Structure formats: structure tokens, C-alpha cells
Amino acid sequence: MLFTYPVVSLTCNWLNDNIITSLVDGMLAIDGGGTPVAWPNCLPNAVRKRLQGQSGLKTKLKAVWTVYADLTPNQRATVRDVIAQQTNIPTLYRDTALNCAHLNALPAKVRPAVEELAEYAFDKLSSLKVDGRALRDIHFKTIQDSGVKVCPFCGLQNFQPAGLKRNALDHLMPISKYPFVSSDFRNLPPACHDCNSLYKKDTDVLYDSGGKRRSCCDPYSGPAYKVSLLGSRFGEGNTIRGYKMPKWSITLVGKPGFQASTWDAVYSVKLRYEYTLDRDFIDWIKRFALWLVREDSAARSALPPQIAEELPRYIENVVQEGFDDAAFLKAEAFQVIISACADEEIGEETQAWLADFVYYAT
Numbered sequence: 001m002l003f004t005y006p007v008v009s010l011t012c013n014w015l016n017d018n019i020i021t022s023l024v025d026g027m028l029a030i031d032g033g034g035t036p037v038a039w040p041n042c043l044p045n046a047v048r049k050r051l052q053g054q055s056g057l058k059t060k061l062k063a064v065w066t067v068y069a070d071l072t073p074n075q076r077a078t079v080r081d082v083i084a085q086q087t088n089i090p091t092l093y094r095d096t097a098l099n100c101a102h103l104n105a106l107p108a109k110v111r112p113a114v115e116e117l118a119e120y121a122f123d124k125l126s127s128l129k130v131d132g133r134a135l136r137d138i139h140f141k142t143i144q145d146s147g148v149k150v151c152p153f154c155g156l157q158n159f160q161p162a163g164l165k166r167n168a169l170d171h172l173m174p175i176s177k178y179p180f181v182s183s184d185f186r187n188l189p190p191a192c193h194d195c196n197s198l199y200k201k202d203t204d205v206l207y208d209s210g211g212k213r214r215s216c217c218d219p220y221s222g223p224a225y226k227v228s229l230l231g232s233r234f235g236e237g238n239t240i241r242g243y244k245m246p247k248w249s250i251t252l253v254g255k256p257g258f259q260a261s262t263w264d265a266v267y268s269v270k271l272r273y274e275y276t277l278d279r280d281f282i283d284w285i286k287r288f289a290l291w292l293v294r295e296d297s298a299a300r301s302a303l304p305p306q307i308a309e310e311l312p313r314y315i316e317n318v319v320q321e322g323f324d325d326a327a328f329l330k331a332e333a334f335q336v337i338i339s340a341c342a343d344e345e346i347g348e349e350t351q352a353w354l355a356d357f358v359y360y361a362t
């Protein structure tokens with residue numbers, strides 16, 4: 001991912017942990033030959049008042065306990081192991097030595113009740129209100145208040161402003177496989193429509209399609225990566241609208257490790273950047289040309305090397321850095337032109353190519 005969400009937005013992340021605490025306490029009571037503490041005292045003290053009116057939760061917990069009581073000691077141990085494994089986030093994200101069993105590792109008869117509890121808990125993030133606001137709205141507003149406007153998984157799409165229709169919450173660990181973290185915001189970073197619905201869908205971030213364990217970025221602590229186009233070869237790529245594009249070389253620069261490759265495998269970011277660059281590159285150059293002639297109309301008759309010299313000033317003053325309007329990608333694309341303009345072999349030709357945009361800027 002390109003940047004992380006503020007940890008402060010996890011202040012409202014209490015629902016999943018408390019449901020799991022109640023669930024496991026009840027299981028331990030059953031293991032000890034007794035029965036779970038009666039509702040609402042089976043709920044942790046800190047959240048009892050907030051949750052005691054949630055009769056659906058009472059029913060769903062009871063349903064899991066009922067089938068759990070019918071399991072053999074070995075089967076019960078499996079259930080508790082799976083709960084412990086799945087809820088070990090964010091450590092699970094980075095430590096590939098840790099296995100994390102899926103829903104299908106649970107005894108078949110307990111699965112439906114577990115799935116129902118998971119769906120219920122996830123829905124509660126939208127309906128359970130604190131001070132008049134749903135938990136997921138509190139979470140998202142905190143994120144937006146910290147200045148996040150763009151999806152950190154791609155940097156290409158803006159979020160809806162808080163208060164309008166909600167952006168999707170992306171289950172990093174899909175609810176269909178990891179029901180015990182269905183309502184944990186650590187597993188639920190907001191993502192743009194494309195990232196969530198077109199690319200990630202229910203891809204498992206912990207295991208690749210061959211079942212191999214992989215590490216992934218924690219949306220709240222990273223690692224985050226920078227996109228570099230260093231090594232792109234000018235004029236050797238696709239032909240788009242009659243223009244020869246650079247052959248893009250896209251590198252995700254940051255902490256060594258496999259988180260970047262998981263990010264790319266799950267969200268196809270390199271491919272999306274390549275297509276975005278091909279689509280927008282010429283328009284970016286045309287905008288640079290317009291800016292230059294508006295700054296100084298004499299630029300229309302400037303020599304190509306003088307025009308090329310204006311590129312760094314354009315990056316610094318107009319494109320800048322950051323994530324508004326894909327600036328992180330645009331600034332890098334202009335660096336590719338700067339390198340090509342300084343190249344011994346193709347510099348002169350590239351400068352002349354760039355200058356034509358300025359001479360004919362409209």
C-alpha cells in the first residue's frame with residue numbers, strides 16, 4: 001500500500017475483541033463441565049451496557065455454544081485453536097511462520113453457527129451506534145479527519161467524503177474463510193470501489209492461490225511503498241493515440257520483503273499504473289505545455305533544451321508530491337522525461353519532441 005491509516009482510527013475497534021472474549025469464555029465454561037454465564041453477564045464488563053440490548057448477539061452466541069457443547073474434546077480444541085490463530089492480527093500479516101486455518105478446518109456442524117455470528121457482527125458495524133453514529137462511520141470519519149482522501153491500496157480513486165454514501169470496507173482476510181475477525185477494523189480497511197470490487201474481491205491475503213503462506217501490509221502500520229518509474233525506457237512502449245509511450249518499468253520501493261508482491265498480486269497495482277500511465281501521459285505533457293506558455297508566452301519560441309529545463313520547476317510547483325490527482329505517479333512520469341532529455345543518445349530527440357507540445361499548445 002502507498003500509505004497507512006492512522007492508528008487513532010482503531011479507537012472504536014472494540015466490537016470483535018469483546019464478542020470473541022465472550023465466545024471463548026463461554027466455551028471454557030463448557031469445557032469445565034458447566035454452562036456459559038447467563039446473558040448479559042457473559043459480556044465483558046466494559047461493553048456490557050452497550051451490547052446487552054443486542055438480542056441477536058445473545059442468540060448467535062448461544063447457537064455456537066450449543067453446537068460446541070456437542071463436540072468431542074479434540075474438536076473443541078480445534079475450534080479454540082482456529083479462533084486463536086485468526087484473531088492474531090496484525091502479527092499474522094507479517095509473520096509467515098504462523099499458520100492460520102480457514103473456516104473449513106472447523107468441525108462441519110459448528111460452521112453454520114460461526115458464519116451467522118460473523119455476519120451478524122459485521123452488520124453491527126453499520127448499525128451499532130455510539131453517540132448517534134455507527135461504528136464504521138466513526139472509524140471512517142477519524143480516517144478522513146486525518147487528511148486521507150484517496151484509497152491507499154491504489155492511489156487512483158478518491159473516497160466519498162464522510163457523511164455521503166459509504167465506501168466499501170475491505171475484508172483483507174475474507175469473512176468466508178476467517179469468520180472470527182469479521183468485525184475487526186484491523187481486518188477492515190476502507191478501500192475504493194475498484195480495489196475492493198474489481199481486484200481484491202475475496203482474495204485471501206494470507207495464502208496465495210497455490211496455498212503458499214504470504215505476508216501482507218498491515219493497513220495501520222504498513223509497510224508502505226513508493227512507486228518508482230526509474231528504468232522506464234522512453235519511446236519503447238505501446239503506441240497510444242499515435243504517440244509512442246515509454247516502456248514503463250514500475251517498481252514498488254520500500255521495506256524489503258514480500259508485502260509489496262502480495263499487494264501487487266492482490267490489487268494488480270503495477271498493471272493498473274501501466275494502463276493509467278499510457279492513458280494519461282500525453283495529457284499530462286499537454287498540461288505542462290499549457291502551463292509553460294501561460295507562465296511565459298515567449299516559451300513558444302524557446303529552444304528545446306530551455307523547455308526541458310522547466311520540467312523540475314513544474315514538478316516542484318505544480319505536480320508536487322502526494323496523492324491528489326495521482327501526483328505520486330505523475331511526478332515520476334515527468335522524471336522519466338527529464339532522464340530521457342538528459343540522455344546522450346536520445347536527449348536531443350526527446351527535447352524536440354517535448355518542445356513541439358509547447359509550440360503547438362492550445
Ligand SMILES: [Zn+2]
Pocket residue numbers: 151152153154155156157191192193194195196
Ligand atoms: Zn483503490
